[in-house]
Amino acid sequence: MSANPTAASAYPAFTTRHRSTIARAALYLGALSVLATGIVHIQQYYGQDYSTIPTIGTLFFLNFVAAVVIALALIAPLGRVTPRYADAIRSLFAIGGIALGVLSLAALFVSEGSGLFGFVENGYRTAIVLAMVAEIAATVFLIVFLVANGVPQTSIRKGRSHARSSSR
Numbered sequence: 630m631s632a633n634p635t636a637a638s639a640y641p642a643f644t645t646r647h648r649s650t651i652a653r654a655a656l657y658l659g660a661l662s663v664l665a666t667g668i669v670h671i672q673q674y675y676g677q678d679y680s681t682i683p684t685i686g687t688l689f690f691l692n693f694v695a696a697v698v699i700a701l702a703l704i705a706p707l708g709r710v711t712p713r714y715a716d717a718i719r720s721l722f723a724i725g726g727i728a729l730g731v732l733s734l735a736a737l738f739v740s741e742g743s744g745l746f747g748f749v750e751n752g753y754r755t756a757i758v759l760a761m762v763a764e765i766a767a768t769v770f771l772i773v774f775l776v777a778n779g780v781p782q783t784s785i786r787k788g789r790s791h792a793r794s795s796s797r
Contacts, residue, residue: 648778651777656703657704658770665763669760670693684746699729716778726767730763730765733764
C-alpha cells in the first residue's frame with residue numbers, strides 16, 4: 630500500500646514513503662482496535678449473559694461478527710485478489726470500521742441515557758471502558774489511515790492502483 634503521490638505534494642514534510650508507513654501502521658492498529666471492540670462485545674454476550682437480553686443480545690453478537698469481518702478485510706491481501714480496486718475496497722472497509730465504532734459508542738450513550746430497545750446500561754464497568762477505548766481508537770486510527778493513504782478517484786476510473794505493494 631503506498632500513499633497517493635499527488636496528495637503527498639500537498640504535505641511536503643511527509644514523503645510518500647512516510648505517508649505509506651503511517652497509513653500501514655494506522656491500518657493495522659485500526660484493524661486491531663476494531664477486533665478488540667468485537668471481542669469485548671462477544672465477552673459481554675457470553676460472560677455477562679447479554680445473550681438473554683432481547684434485541685441487545687443479538688446486536689452484541691452482530692457487533693462481534695461485523696468486527697471480525699471488517700478486521701480481516703482490512704488486513705487481507707486484496708491486491709492479490711483484485712489489484713485494480715484494492716485501495717477502494719480497503720477504504721470502504723475502513724469506513725465500515727469507523728461506522729461500527731461510532732455507532733457502538735452512540736448506542737452505549739443512548740442506552741445509558743434514555744435506554745435502547747428497553748435496555749438501560751448503568752455505570753462504567755471495565756468492559757464498557759475497554760469498549761469505549763477500542764471504539765475511539767478504531768475510529769481515530771482508521772481516519773488516519775484514510776487520510777494518509779488517500780484513494781485517488783482517477784485510479785479507480787482508469788483502473789490503476791497505487792497500492793499494488795499492499796498485496797503482501
